[in-house]
Amino acid sequence: MEKFDIAATARTPHMSFDPDTGSFLLEGESYPEDTKKFYDAPLSSVYEFLDTELTLSAVFSFKLKYFNSSSAKVLMDLFVAVEESAQRGNLFKIEWHCAADDDNMQELGEEFAEELDKTEFAMVAF
C-alpha cells in the first residue's frame, strides 16, 4: 500500500494517492495508449487499501475533463470496489468535480454514482 503521485501527460491524468490521509485524486484527461499498463500498478495499491477491514475514512476525488471508454471501465471498477469497501464499514466519499457547463461529465458522474449506496457522493462544480 504505497503512496504515489504520478504527473499528468498529454493522454494520462494526474493521479495521486496517500493511504495515510486517505486521499485519492484523478485529474485531467484519460485516454492512455495502454489503459491497463497505466492504471494497473498504481491502482493495486488503492485496491489493497480498499481491502483493509478497519474503519477507515477516505475521499476519492475525480476532476476529469475527458476520458475514453477504456478508462470508463477503470472508473466503474473503482466505484464498485469503493462501494463494496464502504459496505464493510469504511467511511468513504467520492467527489466528482466538473465544469458547471459540462453536462456530459455531470451525466457520467451521476450515472456512475448509481452504483453507490453506503458511499457518500458529491457533485462539485469548478
Next chain:
Amino acid sequence: MQTEYKLSGAAFLELRRQLESRGIVFSYCGYLNENILTGIGNALQSKMAIDHTDQKISRGIFSTFVEQVQNVIRYSAETIGPEELEKLEQETPLVEGREINDLDDGELRYGLITIGELPDGKRFVTCANLIKNENVKRISESLESIRGLNRKELTALMREHLKAGPPEGSKGAGVGFISIAREANGNWEYDMVPMDDGEFTFFCLEAYF
C-alpha cells in the same frame, strides 16, 4: 517494360478538391497507430480552438475521434505485424523484465478517418476499416441494438455494459460504439460494403455533431 511515372500535380490537386467538396477538413488514410492518434488529435483540438468551436461540440468530436481511431487500431482486419510478432514471441525466450505487450507497438492497422463539415453546418467524424465477413453480423446487430437510443438511455446502457465486463474478444471496455452514439446524441449512421474478395467488408461509421 516499366511505364515511366510522372508526377501530376493536377491529379493530386484533384484529390484535394474531392476531399474539400465533401467538406473534409482532416483526412487520414493508411496505417494507424497510437502515435498517429495523438498527433491528429492535437491538430484537431488546435483547429477547433482556433475556430472557436463550441466547447460541447468540440468535446464530442474529439471523444468520437479517439474512440473511432482506437477501434481501427484494435479491430481493423487489415493489419501488418501480428504474424511476425507472434513468431518472435514464440522463438524468443522472454527476456527478463520485458512484457509480452512491449512488441505490440509495432503493429499497424489500416483505416480511414475523416473529419469535416457539411454545407448545413453539421460536423461529422467518419471512420472506416475492413472487417472480416464473419464479424459483419455481430457488429451490425450490436449497432442496430442501440439505434434510436438517446443520450440518457445510452449513458445508462454504457453503465450496464461496463459493469457486466467486456464481451469475449474485446480489447477495450466493449462500449466504444455506445460511447460514440452517446456523444453524438444518437445522430450516427453506418454502412457495410462487401469487398470482391468474399472475405472482407468495408465498414464505415459516421457520427454527427
